[in-house]
Amino acid sequence: MESHSTRQLKFIQLAACLGFVVVLLDVSVVNVALQALSRQFIARITDLQWVVNAYSLVFAALLLTAGALGDRLGAKRVFMLGFAIFTLGSVCCGLAPSLPILIVARILQGFGAALLVPASLSLIRQVFVDAEARSRAVGWWAAGGGIALAAGPVIGGFLISAIGWRSIFLVNLPIGLIGLWIAGRFAPTSPVQSGKSLDIAGQITGAVTLASLTIALTEASSFGWDDPIIYASSGCFILLGILFVWLEGRNPKAMLPLSLFSNKTLSSSTLIGLLANLTFYGMVFTFSLYFQFIREYPPLKTGLAFLPMMGIMVFANIAAGRYATRVGARNMAATGLALSALGYLLILPGLSSGSYELMSIPMLIAGGGIALTIPTITNATLAAVAGTQAGIASGLLNASRQVGGVIGVALFGFLVRFRESGLFLQGMNHALELSSLLLLLACVLAFRHLAPREISVREKLIPDALSKKR
Template structure:
């Protein structure tokens, strides 16, 4: 076995990017595979939503604990555990014999993803001490996610056409093994906080709150919002959420320190992160169904259709990493949200044209705006907290983003639940109007929450 080599920040950066790539590629790839999964398992819309949301649910529910666990045991150790779990679960997904089995392995994938993401940011923070270098490293980290989102639909479409849907999960095996090896060999041991509490009561109530909330939103597509089951689940999630806040306010070392929200930058970034993912993942799910069910595109053609929106993410993430220290968080975040809102608004007349070409510019704008926003709010969050809270702060931001993704897939999926084309397109229009309204709300939050001339200070 190789012995760990001396500290090497660039290889650490590559390893963290590979981890983030794995986490996000399984979002974009699964969306391209929706029709293949519907055919293979005779799945209904609710079943397809669970394939997407089972992963996002566990991811969101465990992110805060994963950040605290990294602070307690060391980011390197927890990051490697996440890599190993995610890789193993990907093999399980590829071997699934039915929809319940696939959903179960997607839950395990969510655990691995939760361990990977906040600790990848902690490793970057430890590896790069210079502010400018750190900004660029986080920009490339975000670009890795952009690459995953851009390449995922295209590669996934090619793999599904050539080898079947199972191959989109099995492709994670070599990537995961490479990432594990690079982290083990090049990343130094991370500092630990042996006395850091994991706050299991808070973790359990928080996870149950998200689980009941996700169940209600997802099952509403088949049961309807007036179903006693849905109403009961929503009420239970409210009660559990209230209990979670009560427990965190009284715990001596809470999983989620409520004092974090006293900082306007952290609270604003958290709200914006939720909104951005709600819109983005909700619309990706809706457009995946539109391209495959309404326009009858193959998985490969669907992947190519998403290429403009996804590919621009990579470029704009890198640009954002360079601009954020010059322009400041307030104007870069607000500008990104407004650009994205304009893109989604322009999709309305583009859909009416009933051809693909008019969608290209709106998709570029929508992707560009989101790619400007995510690195900006990530920088703002990490800059607002001390080193000892880097893991929990990044976990909070990414948990909010994943909760947003769960809500987006559930709510926008409800909008487009009807198979008849006219009703489906009515749902698409409603989803787009909702997306624009939410992004404008996010811009207002950023305008009020970030300081006028706030630059990213040295961390």
């Protein structure tokens, strides 16, 4: 196994973190820009959902193939390709003259993000061998995302107020150039698996299946559930979903080997990740609409209003990376999910009274709970598979999380589709209650199915050293 200097490891970790930062930065900053985009393009709630979900949809649909592509071509090569495409897409978003072109540019961003995320985790899995060192690296990787989520609304609000909404996309250009230079300079050449199949049939079927579900959930806000378009989209989702499972089960080189789901840790983490992101990104979109359209906050104040929910994520991500291997994935994830469920329930009194002060502490609890969960299930997933399956495993986990985010934005967007304050708040209450129920379900899954803590290399060496002394 090739060893790497401490300096090289730090730069590799920094490059991986920057890749995750830009991916999540464009989640948080776009939500702060919803009011500005609505005014610029005279956009409906459904249009705003597509600005968010066009990115997330492509991201989710291509993650599995991106994971396999990273295994086939090498994590470093795919990481740099993803960074380049994402940066190009960001520039196109910043220059978009119309809403349809902005949505197309968001699709390009999603393609780059899909290549970036699993490749960044594969780089970490490749160079950090010890369980505790890898857990800390994953914790910092997740913390980078937490910093992006926390700082994104504030930075985005400031940029929108000072320069305009286009600046929130163009800020990715210098980040992308720096990340590309670091990866090219310090990341080692990654091992390749030239025989790894890309499973084009499975990829197309899976992508159209997910697109059908997104169309049904999103357009229901405009057309209603009894519209023929919604019926057709729902029917396509069911039929294509069955076809996708059938194709993957028959293909010995499937992009999603169904045998992976026999791994209890991986399958449980996948479902937990879906439920966690469904509630988190669904509620971030809902809060964005609430602050900007109901409370009529300007962009910067909207960004500051998100600080309790987002800011705590940085510290909780680091804590999860540091302590997850000590207390065990089961306990850490279950605790985080339970805290998040409690936080959403505690928001209800503040929402009914219209008091932001009463909402701020519960928002902190909800964000902190999710931040404890995500790096924990990520590290548990990487630890549960062989190094040769790190790309597909991380791709599966992150794909499930992005699918959850797509569903959350579409579903909760439907619940708060009315601009009238009373109806909006009623829908937001339902969204908070549903979030708590889903998170409690995920908590049960974590407690019952996640594995106990992983033993580090240092702990393994202690008994050997003692036996030699004897």
